Amino acid sequence: MDQSVFTANSERVRRQNEQPITVIIANPPYSAGQKSANENNANDHYETLDGRIMETYAATSRAAHKGQLYDSYIRAFRWASDRIAGINREGKGLIGFVSNGGWLDNIAFDGFRKALCAEFSDIYVFNLRGNQRTKREESRREGGKVFGSGSRSTIAITLLIRDPDADHQGTVHYHDIGDYLSREEKLEMVNEAVNGEEFEWRTVTPDEHGDWLAQRDDSFDRFAPLALGKLKPPLGLFATYSLGISTNRDYYSYGYSKTEVEKNIRRLINTYTSELVRWKGLDKLSNIKQFVIKDIHLIKWSVSLYDQLRKGTRIVYSDDYLVKSVYRPFTKRWLYYDPHLIERMLKNANLFPLNLLAKADDPHHVSEQGQNSNELDAVIKASSLPFINRVIDVSGVGNTGFSCLMSEEIICLDAVQKGQCFPLYWYEPIDDSMKVPEGELDLGDAPTLKPGDLIVEAKSGERFIRHDAITDDALRVFREAYPSNRTLHADDVSKAKEGVFYYVYGLLNSPEYRERFSTNLRKELPRIPFAADFEAYQLAGRRLAALHVNYEKVERCLSIDGGNDGRIVEDWSEGTDHSDPGNVHKLRFGRTAKTQDNPQGKDKTTIAVNRNVSLHGIPDEAYRYEVSGRSAIEWIMDQYQVRTDGKSGIINDPNDWVRESGNPRYIVDLLESVVTVSIETMKIVDSLPPLNEQTNPSFWPMGW
Incomplete structure (x- = not known):
């Protein structure tokens, strides 16, 4: 027991802690704490126990986020391990847990796995599988949930044997129950194992990363890193990058209707302001989380918003913060882009400065001279740029399967899983207060421009330096790797770096790359090999980017001869205006006979848009x-449906976006365009040549 918690009976607790225990068997709880700052059910803090987690499991972990190490069941492992070891750390014994098995292969638990090997002579793990947070075939392969509806997580039976006198340490014995088994079949196998049926254990040798299962390909470490973690030298290929936007209040901050987002945000800000007034009149030692109103219909609190209230920060609504963004793949929504109401802004303001995003609404801005100029007074207007930025959004560490997507608008954290955004450019604000008045001596305080830099002026008059995000070292490495490539050796440095950027996007879409390094890509950020054919990959990257950012404008996959050309046929109800299909509530697949391979009987060749129109073929x-x-296609079907948030009651209706777009056919046209995007994407991807990666060039930056 934790004496820091049970202070009233500390002497009895001390005596109990001194008594040896040799066997601990349990099914610990799986709680990971509260899901929202509007709730009051955060895990209790145990100072001694959490301190032990910090100095053992967390100390050896390479994971960026270690919060899962304080989940209740991991705390139970830590407590039981220390209790068996005893005060003098010489105890012998056994721990038997039936628990969440997420720790077996999750990057966040690398330090936990290392500690088990260091503290126990033998570790036996019987993996019952059942992870229903997976999708499709993988979900079916995971099989039935051992606890029925009680858990969607992997379940594992773990036996830990501690024997300081053993002639070995940290031997891992592992047994996987198998694929496609029902709950009943799994329980029968457990029963047979208990009754002494033959049972085969596989000995697992942990690697240097603390991985037991699905170990990485070490050749991956020889490739060029997109990033090296912290944004300070040494850098990877990119000078900067950022997680996608995380608001912690998506149903308030995002929406298909600009008007509805404004209404919801105004209600939230008004509630915050009234709470700010009340808070200012109180003793600042009060518990702010217990003080504030927590009506989810009025406000959604978060750690950042609590901090701003505590500091007395005033928040004022402005239409300028309403911008278009990518919320999910091939799905745009309005976003309220106020840093006060973004939980984690990180570097997004440098990738998509708010004042530059106003360009689309100002057709009167015209281009001026000055591209690649070293004169700060020679600028190019934001409205003359083809786009403010492009980012390659890649699945972050801990993903369940690697993906990437190009965007030229602000992108949500969950557009791809745990998305990290690697930009073509980044923007640095110019402090014009430092500008030397005419006639005075310039002492050199003005910023200097490097080759490729560009001065950009926003509608507001604010000026920025647009920097290439690909580093100088990265370009030098690529030029040495491909000495005869014209794109890389162009005189225009910005154009050369652009070639590297699109090469990266082309390569990240390579099926060979994704398959060979699938485990690495789940557990670390991508590293980029030097494929034999640079030009093929960079041209593929450009073509894929054009498809993925311009998906709304791509030619629709619409038949002109009744479907004989293998394209979509629109089936309209009699008398319906083909230019206006009407409101869409939910897109649905057609129906067909159920089979073992298609247990839900979905006919994916048909999508019913509404009662007025269906798409066939x-x-x-x-x-x-x-x-x-x-x-x-299924992202479109998932996102373009009317939804009501169960807690706040906020309605998000894609028909509002349709009305604001001025195109009543928007959703129908979008589906038909995305079909083309999908087919053309796979044509490009399938045509990519083998990697046949080259050896690294002689110039190789320190830390890579």
């Missing part, structure tokens, strides 16, 4: 292109 090929485990 959707090619099977269109479903091959997937982002984050779901086809692009």
Whole structure:
């Protein structure tokens, strides 16, 4: 027991802690704490126990986020391990847990796995599988949930044997129950194992990363890193990058209707302001979380918003913060882009400065001279740029399957799983207060421009330096790796770095790359090999980027001869205006006979838009292109439906976006365009040559 918690009976607790215990058997709880700052059910803090987790499991972990190490069941492992070891750390004994098995292969638990090997002579793990947070075939392979509806997690039986006198340490014995088993079949196998049926254990040798299962390909470490973690030298290929936007209040901050987002945000800000007034009149030692109103219909609190209230920060609504963004693959929504209401802004303000995003609404801005000029007074207007930025959004560490997606608008954290955004450019604000008045001596305080830099002026008059995000070292490495490539050796440095950027996007879409390094890509950020054919990959990257950012404008996959050309046929109800299909509530697949391979009886060649129109003849090929485990078509079907948030009551209706777009056919046209995008994407991807990666050039930056 933790004496820091049970202070009233500390002497009795001390005596109990001194008594040896040799066997601990349990099914510990799986709680990971509260899901929202509007709730008051955070895990209790145990100072001594959490301190032990920090100095053992967390100390050896390479994971960026270690919060899961304080989940209740991991705390139970830590407590039981220390209790068996005893005060003098010489105890012998056994621990038997039936628990969440997420720790077996999750990057966040690398330090936990290392500690088990260091503290126990033998570790036996019987993996019962059942992870229903997976999708499709992988979900079916995981089989039935051992606890029925009680858990969607992997379940594992773990036996830990501690024997300091053993002639070995940290031997891992592992048994996987197998694929496609029902709950009943799994329980029968457990029963047979208990009754002494033959049972085969596989000895697992942990690698240097603390991985037991699905170990990485070490050749991956020889490739060029996109990033090296912290944004300070040494850098990877990119000078900067950022997680996607995380608001912690998506149903308030995002929406298909600009008007509805404004209404919801105004209600939230008004509630915050009234709470700010009340808070200012109180003793600042009060518990702010218990003080504030927590009506989810009025406000959604978060750690950042609590901090701003505590500091007395005033928040004022402005229409300028309403911008278009990518919320999910091939799905745009309005976003309220106020840093006060973004939980984790990180570097997004440098990738998509708010004042530059106003360009689309100002057709009167015209281009001026000054591209690649070293004169700060020679600028190019933001409105003359083809786009403010492009980012390659890649699945972050801990993903369940790697994906990437190009965007030229602000992108949500969950557009791809745990998305990290690697930009073509980044923007640095110019402090014009430092500008030397005419006639005075310039002492050199003005910023200097490097080759490729560009001065950009926003509608507001604010000026920025647009820097290339690909580093100088990265360009030098690529030029040495490909000495005869014209793109890389162009006189225009910005154009040369652009070639590297699109090469990266082309390579990240390579099926060979994704398959060979699938485990690495789940557990670390991508590293980029030097493929034998640079030009093929960079041209593929450009073509893929054009498809993925311009998906709304791509030619629709619409038949002109009744479907004989293998394209989509629109089936309209009699008398319906083909230019206006009407409101869409939920897109649905057609129906067909249920089979073992298609247990839900979905006919994916047909999508019913509403009672007025259905689409027939959707090619099977269109479903091959997937982002984050779901086809692009199915992302459209998932996102373009009317939804009501169960807690706040906020309604998000894609028909509002349709009305604001001025195109009543928007959703129908979008589906038909995304079918083309999907088919053309797979044509490009399938045509990529083998990697046949080259050896690294002689110049190789320190830390890579």
